Amino acid sequence: MSLTNGSPEQAARAAKTSSRTLATLSTDARNVALDAIHHALADHREDILAANARDMDLAKQLSANGKLSASMMKRLDLSRKGKFDDMLQGIEDVRGLEDPVGRVDLRTELDDGLILQRQTCPIGVLLIIFEARPEVIANIASLAIKSANAAILKGGKESTESFKAISTVISQALDKTEVPNHSIQLVTTRDAIDPLLELSQYIDLVIPRGSSDLVRHCQRKAHMPVLGHADGLCSLYIHSDADKEMAVNVAVDSKTDYPAACNAIETLLINEEVLESIFPAVAAALIDKGVVLRCDPASKAASSKHLSEEQAVHVQDATDADWSVEHLDLILSVRTITASPDSTSAVDAAIEHINTHGSHHTDAILTADKATADRFCNAVDSGCKFWNCSTRFCDGMRFGFGTEVGISTNKVHARGPVGLEGLMIHEYRLAGQGQGAAMYGGGGRQYKHKRLPIA
Amino acid sequence: MSLTNGSPEQAARAAKTSSRTLATLSTDARNVALDAIHHALADHREDILAANARDMDLAKQLSANGKLSASMMKRLDLSRKGKFDDMLQGIEDVRGLEDPVGRVDLRTELDDGLILQRQTCPIGVLLIIFEARPEVIANIASLAIKSANAAILKGGKESTESFKAISTVISQALDKTEVPNHSIQLVTTRDAIDPLLELSQYIDLVIPRGSSDLVRHCQRKAHMPVLGHADGLCSLYIHSDADKEMAVNVAVDSKTDYPAACNAIETLLINEEVLESIFPAVAAALIDKGVVLRCDPASKAASSKHLSEEQAVHVQDATDADWSVEHLDLILSVRTITASPDSTSAVDAAIEHINTHGSHHTDAILTADKATADRFCNAVDSGCKFWNCSTRFCDGMRFGFGTEVGISTNKVHARGPVGLEGLMIHEYRLAGQGQGAAMYGGGGRQYKHKRLPIA
Numbered sequence A, B: 001m002s003l004t005n006g007s008p009e010q011a012a013r014a015a016k017t018s019s020r021t022l023a024t025l026s027t028d029a030r031n032v033a034l035d036a037i038h039h040a041l042a043d044h045r046e047d048i049l050a051a052n053a054r055d056m057d058l059a060k061q062l063s064a065n066g067k068l069s070a071s072m073m074k075r076l077d078l079s080r081k082g083k084f085d086d087m088l089q090g091i092e093d094v095r096g097l098e099d100p101v102g103r104v105d106l107r108t109e110l111d112d113g114l115i116l117q118r119q120t121c122p123i124g125v126l127l128i129i130f131e132a133r134p135e136v137i138a139n140i141a142s143l144a145i146k147s148a149n150a151a152i153l154k155g156g157k158e159s160t161e162s163f164k165a166i167s168t169v170i171s172q173a174l175d176k177t178e179v180p181n182h183s184i185q186l187v188t189t190r191d192a193i194d195p196l197l198e199l200s201q202y203i204d205l206v207i208p209r210g211s212s213d214l215v216r217h218c219q220r221k222a223h224m225p226v227l228g229h230a231d232g233l234c235s236l237y238i239h240s241d242a243d244k245e246m247a248v249n250v251a252v253d254s255k256t257d258y259p260a261a262c263n264a265i266e267t268l269l270i271n272e273e274v275l276e277s278i279f280p281a282v283a284a285a286l287i288d289k290g291v292v293l294r295c296d297p298a299s300k301a302a303s304s305k306h307l308s309e310e311q312a313v314h315v316q317d318a319t320d321a322d323w324s325v326e327h328l329d330l331i332l333s334v335r336t337i338t339a340s341p342d343s344t345s346a347v348d349a350a351i352e353h354i355n356t357h358g359s360h361h362t363d364a365i366l367t368a369d370k371a372t373a374d375r376f377c378n379a380v381d382s383g384c385k386f387w388n389c390s391t392r393f394c395d396g397m398r399f400g401f402g403t404e405v406g407i408s409t410n411k412v413h414a415r416g417p418v419g420l421e422g423l424m425i426h427e428y429r430l431a432g433q434g435q436g437a438a439m440y441g442g443g444g445r446q447y448k449h450k451r452l453p454i455a
Helices: A008-024 A027-043 A045-064 A070-076 A083-096 A136-146 A157-175 A190-197 A212-221 A244-256 A279-288 A297-306 A320-324 A346-357 A370-379 B008-024 B027-043 B045-064 B070-076 B083-096 B136-146 B157-175 B190-197 B212-221 B244-256 B279-288 B297-306 B320-324 B346-357 B370-379
Strands: A104-111 A114-122 A125-130 A150-154 A184-187 A205-209 A234-238 A265-271 A292-295 A315-317 A331-337 A362-366 A384-389 A406-408 A416-418 A424-435 B104-111 B114-122 B125-130 B150-154 B184-187 B205-209 B234-238 B265-271 B292-295 B315-317 B331-337 B362-366 B384-389 B406-408 B416-418 B424-435
Touching: A008 A114, A008 A125, A008 A150, A008 A184, A008 A190, A008 B370, A027 A045, A027 A083, A027 A136, A027 A157, A045 A070, A045 A083, A045 A157, A070 A157, A083 A136, A104 A424, A125 A136, A125 A190, A136 A150, A136 A157, A136 A184, A150 A190, A157 A184, A184 A190, A190 A212, A205 A212, A234 A244, A234 A346, A244 A265, A244 A279, A244 A362, A244 A384, A244 B424, A265 A279, A265 A346, A279 A292, A279 A297, A292 A297, A297 A315, A297 A331, A320 A331, A320 A346, A331 A346, A346 A362, A346 A370, A362 A370, A370 A384, A370 B008, A416 B424, A424 B244, A424 B416, B008 B114, B008 B125, B008 B150, B008 B184, B008 B190, B027 B045, B027 B083, B027 B136, B027 B157, B045 B070, B045 B083, B045 B157, B070 B157, B083 B136, B104 B424, B125 B136, B125 B190, B136 B150, B136 B157, B136 B184, B150 B190, B157 B184, B184 B190, B190 B212, B205 B212, B234 B244, B234 B346, B244 B265, B244 B279, B244 B362, B244 B384, B265 B279, B265 B346, B279 B292, B279 B297, B292 B297, B297 B315, B297 B331, B320 B331, B320 B346, B331 B346, B346 B362, B346 B370, B362 B370, B370 B384
Parallel strands: A125 A150, A125 A205, A150 A184, A234 A265, A234 A362, A265 A331, A292 A315, A292 A331, A362 A384, A384 B424, A424 B384, B125 B150, B125 B205, B150 B184, B234 B265, B234 B362, B265 B331, B292 B315, B292 B331, B362 B384
Antiparallel strands: A104 A114, A114 A424, A406 A416, B104 B114, B114 B424, B406 B416
């Protein structure tokens, strides 16, 4: 890893060159580099924490002037109990994952002695833009080396001192390994981002991990594909046959487990048939957890009728804008779903709402009926469709991927929680004995196209 | 299918709406629609050929004025023997392919009664821009319906009458099926392309099938991903231990089987050790097939020494520009590969040339040594790496995919020849019994992450 002093183009070109070497390294060579980083960071814990303390000093000044939030301060602080060890453990965890490179997923005998093979290979050069948390740099460097991709990293400016210290340690550690030093480069100035986003001849994929503004900026400016999601506008639809206790539990978990997460729900869709039976219990439980409900007229009427006066204070009128807002806070839009006169069923009306207002991230239905759940899952245009469980399960670690690169709402390459697989593409290898295409068809030979077992 | 009279935005929005219905249709419903198209086109053969004759009349005038090439005339002509039947057969072939929708490729038990499943689903709305050949519209409409994607089609203006006739027939046929009419829309004006390329809220993927100028235009302008390749600058490297007869056969096939194809070679890299032994036979065979060689000094010297005077006329001096040119004609750049003094091996020098000048499409090596072939295949940054066979095998039909959407040099989503799979993305479905994320970790429960067999 190196701190980039050159131009964005020099950095990107060096990353591309390094990526070709990195792509040819063995599993062992890459794992050895991960071990080296792990040991070096452990050995230089004090230096790194000293650098982090300098970031914290500046942050405290900013915070005192109201220019930095308390939650940002907390995320910046690498000296908090367990945080440094978690960073080290994260490197070990990534090292322990199965090598994603060179996995064969198709083998076909095109003809005698003409064998086609499809296998995974690294994408090439990644540009990863992330927020202030200093430990993320170690995590991303690990993911890149494990997946044999070169990476250019740009972190939040509040962690500059920590990043520099960590990248210096990583750089020295890599120098003793086969991984080229320029495989991982740290960019420290924000000015570099826009020029980098134009260098599609060197950079193959951008992964912005941060605010929706950052993601949208990348989506608009990048000349290469962008992996991720700008918004997480997730909905939970409670159908007429849902279980009441399940509705309460899943709604509370989906909204309150971590309200600022992209997989928390922003909208509750409630079937009109259960407005008087299930909804009051759900509304009461949410309000008791501190949630403010922005209700349409029908759900507001049901609230007024069934909630205590104290609870009803937390019920507000929804405006049309609420159906398209990612609150990222303890606020929930509530809309009543009715079957329409033109024979659209209620589940179809819920699907229509979600496909119109949602962000194609994660949407859930609560229903006792599998056919209704299937209809919902088939028709909702989202990366993740959940039945009778919380939207909060949408997560790479919870899905068992071992790590998470991000959650994608893209329609190509990778969608939903993205693990190491999302950093890979495939290549075709064909091994023959001198065959030419003219030998086939008119040339008399016929293709066999016999599927072979994966070795 | 409908002829679009409305604005590009109206067309794209209608396609998006239709795509959601299309995505929920059964395999049978989509196959029935393909049958309906097949029968309707067969029934209206005469009307369509009459429309094609009108295109041909105009084309003949343009041709007489030198404004249209003979090969374009030939491609336009749907009345040529077998062409109409081939178009019909193509629809049947696509119908016969395995349904690409809903294929499960991952099942994980996250916990008791909490089952995660990953399955394929259509991408959504495709914008497919193609050249004049009138039969392509039927092929693309079939691929879209089979893969449950809506598609907006824009064909070359020379086939306008044929396209209109075919799309009218397809539209009438679809009206009697469950496939929404706006699933397939034909755009007839070139003006519509640029506005369509900006409508990323409705269109998910652009597939330009035509000139490199068209592809590059789409890559530059599109706000959504573009699948394809602008250039096919393929190389063949003949290593020092290559078999002479194989070298002659593979070089001739790779260059002359179809010189205008993207998978034909543009550059021959010849190891200096075989300049006097293998190269003269290869050069002579290529020249006898009508190829002009653009040689570097060393290969030119070897040519002069070994070729007949008559053959040597077809040897020219290469300029630096020749290493980066897609000739698409019977012209081949020839460069001598030498091991360098700084210990770079010859195969590494060949790899370096290919990664610097190639278009990451298809590159081949001829060598008797598997380790050398592996080194080449590991380090060359191309979608297809071939050992001891012709680059011309890079093709979806030859690879056994049953159809070909195009050949991609992209680094994400799909690379190499793309079959129906390239028109799919995956989605995650999670079915539970009321679980919430807070139950796990701090909540006491542990994830099982047990991989389940694919049902």
